[in-house]
Amino acid sequence: MGENIQLTPPMGWNSWYCFSEGVSDARIRAIADALVDRGLAAHGWNSVNIDDCWQGERSGKFGALQGNERFPDMKALVDYVHSRGLRFGIYSTPWISTYAGFRGGSTDGGREERLSLPESQRLQSHQVFGRYPGLHELRVDRVGSEWKVGEDILQWAEWGVDFVKMDWNPNDLPTTRRIASELRDCGRDIVLSLSNDAAEADAQELLSLAQLCRISHDIKDQWQSISSIGFDQSRVWHQVMGPGCFPDPDMLQIGAIGIPNTPNPAFLPTRLTLEEQRLQFTLWCILSAPLLLSCDIAGMDESTFRLLTNDELIAIDQDPLVAPPEIRDRGNGIVEYRKTLADGTTAIALFNRADEKRSCRLGEELRGRELWSGEELELCGDFAVAPHSVRLYRTLLPEPKETAFRKAAFNGAYLKRENLATGTF
Template identity: 30%
Template sequence: MRTIVALTCSILISAAPAVSQKLAANPPMGWNSWNHFAEHVTDEDVRSAADMLVSTGMRDAGYIYVNVDDTWQGQRDAQGVLHPNERFADMKALGDYIHSKGLKFGIYSSPGAKTCGGYAGSLGHEAQDAKMYAEWGVDFLKYDLCSFQSNMNKEKADHPDDPNAARNLMIAAYKKMGDALKATGRPILYSLCQYGVDQPWKWGPSVGAQMWRTTDDIDDSYGRMVTIGFSQAGLSKYAGPGHWNDPDMLEVGNGKMSEDEYKTHMSLWVLLAAPLLAGNDLSKMSDIDKSILMSKEAIAIDQDPLGKQGDRLYQSGDLDVWTKPLSNGRVAVGLFNRSWDNRDVSVDLADIGFKSGANLRDIWKQKDLGLHTGVFTDTLPKHGVTLLIVSK
């Protein structure tokens, strides 16, 4: 868990630039090395993940980014050029391999002097690193706050009368890399990883970003996953084509949650129009893992062209109902049971615009439920979910 610096922000950005909408018209999808491989990731692991995205059908389902997270970095030479370490012999060759599979290449750095893992960050080398990324064929940069928080703490201490000093320093640091990426002329999706510090959903577009973390790190546990997921209530107005809230990567397939819990995870993320970045070992997926990650109907909710993030309709104790507007007048509905017992969860169709009734489709059962009017109720197992498409 990284340390969070509590700040405030009053900048409001209402629309994403055209270049952002082109880069991320829909929530980005792909795979990231961190959740499973962490600091042990190698060139071979990443190439294997690219192969598996193709052979499993995940690429064709929309998972196109292959992102190398922290610990790929080696040392800078006398000219300041950053070289990869012994686990990554040739990043340009790795990028070429990923591109040969019809996939996109992602990488990781930090605005600080060091990354979370203690490797070289981009502080003072922003333009140099951005140029290098473009030469390598990078398509995605995850930029992680990490050690830059010490710079922010110093700035705050040095300017005790300016409550915005640390915030302004952070935003300037993220903008510096955003400008450097833009200057390369290569379209590189810019992902801010700063754990929701200072409400990035309000200023992320101004630094050239297409997505930004809204929370601290996820882990492969039901409690952490639902804490993060349900904390996204109220953020829907800040998301849309070219600018997406990011509640962190998927843990589906890492083995510490049940099937119902992983379905809850995937359901909540697609209702949130969240980026879908798988974080598991793709070579060891069960059929259940594949069915969750590659559910065409669930992915279609996330990628719906209307580009709306869902939000909470109501909460009653351990029961939640969330809705997401979809194209063609449809609505996605998630009924969630966070309790440890079987519970009935209901939604009044009139509350979501269907006073005269609607047709219901159960996504995980892959079953049409027919025409319903009034209140729809389903009995859910502990930590279970029913994900519906409601249409006239």
Template identity: 40%
Template sequence: MATACCFGYNPAKAQLQAVDTLSNYILTPVPGPEPRINGARIFGVRPGHPILFRVTATGTKPMTFKAKHLPKGVYLDKNTGQLSGKVTKPGRYTIEFAANNRVGKDSRRFTLVVGEEIALTPPMGWNSWNIYASKVTQALVLANAKAMASSPLIDHGWSYMNIDDVWQGKRGGKFHGILPDSATFPDMQNLVDQIHGLGLKIGIYSSPWVETYGHHIGGSSRNKEGLFTPTPVDVKRNRKLFPYAIGEYKFWKNDVQQWALWGFDYLKYDWNPNELPETKAMYHLLRESGRDILLSLSNSTPFKTIDSLSNYANAWRTGGDIRDNWKSLKSRLLTQDKWAPYARPGHWNDPDMMIVGYVGWGKSPHPSKLTADEQYSHLSAWCLQSVPLLLGCDLTKLDKFTLSLLTNDEVLAVNQDPLGRQATVVSRIDSCGVLAKPLFDGSKAVGLFNSTDGTTRVLSVTWADLGLSGKYIVRDLWRQKDLGVFTDKFSAKVPAHGVVMVSIRKAQQ
């Protein structure tokens, strides 16, 4: 019986894999030459706000796009698949997209929802922190955006290019908002325009605190002018003191006005603990900005307040910072169930950014220390759990294995499923477990995770676990291949630290 991944955990091989392209471990089939539309099937936009969505498809280029039943005021670029315009009347609009090239065509129904909810599927994109940390610059962000746009990623729904901490300079400009550090980000408007011109979106970082984690200016101040002086260094301990505080004078509106003027699409809002007053205030400011700017909270959101916070944030961190090692990843694989009731279209749990590809946090760039099996577990869990997919790697150094992980449309479709349900654990055997979730088409997505060290295990999911009975077709999602018709249960050999990810759909009687 075929399995999704069966390489096995071997510490002696881990370092070898880290410096190799891992091309021998690729499971994702190469897309064919004919068009195949993928990506989100639903998109939300607020009334009167600019639409920024791209129809994505694989296949031989050039390719042209068409649309039927576009609402008045909405336009489709036939050469790029870029959707633009505005709709003032709330409602659900069903559109049929078509993609054509010299060898074939494909079509798909799509729902445009004009209303108060945005981020109807988890955001997919990139963030600068896990590769550059405090060394991020405008040139590096643009280089990664160009790499995203010229790679296969852009044809599979990856779109956000998010700048993390330390872009900030001092207050000024039309709105007295935070302006960029001119030494590292000399022309923020030009950067935003170039990234939008590539068919991508762009995000920014801030905090309601006086000073951010990266010791740059935050959204509040102790003086009415908004002047900022970094906290001095503790000479004895050779580290900076850090005042975790929100200042008396708040400049949140000023900053939002500046972000909207530039044209940002995403905000990572970072402080601890994430509390309701600041979250609610920022939600309303973004809502009134004239643009759809996603609000993502970081970090370690208190569970005791998530019932309230989740009504205002589009995403929230469920823990601390992730690192590229098995211990850090394992702590997020089968531990997110308590958060699941709060995940829904427009509002997503976030176990943190991804740790595949070339990472380094600004110090020692290196290929991810995760083995191939661990990386398959990583992608499978993030997709099953319907969480934001934000890459933290150097996109200019994408290898074949990493690209294969990030361009499997059947796996990504589980993350982007319109139903928006988070997978939960339906069974456990010691440290192993099975995650499962319903999909919009009536099928189920299932991941069999072996979290043990050094031992391949036979793991099973029973139809009783899933509330099913009868005969079902099981499909290997990583290999995009049907495995056969099964009755009552499905079992597979799963390597240590590995996963088998499948879909289960009703068989014809």
């Protein structure tokens, strides 16, 4: 127990873009199995998070929300995910209704029942307020007079939950303080993720209370969406990031995904090109952002798997220093990001936001390794970058003087012996 939890960005999988309203116990178990069996867990993808649509009635010793008909035994589900060596995350809101229309963390003495849909009009029996916008388009108080989040937190702790996404707007400080306090007192370390679109004026305090804080509206699998959310975020968030404090630009739009607010019986490839997926992954890593997938894991193709298991890139996201990047607009559509890493090296990313190939000149006196191709080269000269793509370099540490001296001495001795043998000097 303690304040210092989740010191590097979380990595894992979230159900929203994959299953949305169709999430279930069986599907969560299948994702846990796929993360392990496909080998992603071995590269750090170690959590499974339910994002909305799990909630049923309030009952049990805490009077807390229980799973609905698709989640008949939440404790057994959490135990299964843990048995695969993974963490388990859940979702809620301080509002009466979640965004998808399920029960939230507050009630209002029956008023919400008058706002709920007749059973004959519900898409699911516990989707009581209807699909988004549902209750949210009505002119009513969204937070009920009876606060139930504390009871729910005690239930999550008993189930063994590791992570909770609390979703409402705006992420106000009084509500966040209350949630954070109840989490600290629940007897279990539970990572708190705030969503969505928090005010930058509250950035410092929000990230002193929560480990993650969403800084944008919901992301989409479109170039304009990832480009604007990734590149145009306020520098205020960069100033407050650090170990255990992660501004969250939302989920990775990589792989085969579904459509939010639908049951998603099938998946379609992301609308991002492979270069755009690579750019998003690189940008999120150099921002030390949470890395949350929401794609079909079992059916993942080889190119997506290779992208998501680039350990050298993941190491930049997971670097313990969590240093904010230095950003420089190089003109002509190129943006340069530089990130200091804990071992003294630097990550240098050249992003091309333009629709055509662009070039950028570097003048480093160091060698670097391009982390997508593996090529080692001098970081000096002109570097071409494809449209909507990125080149990412990690500088190579110069050899210690003692090592360099020994190498030189060895090489000199070797050459001297060879010269004696051949009679050449």
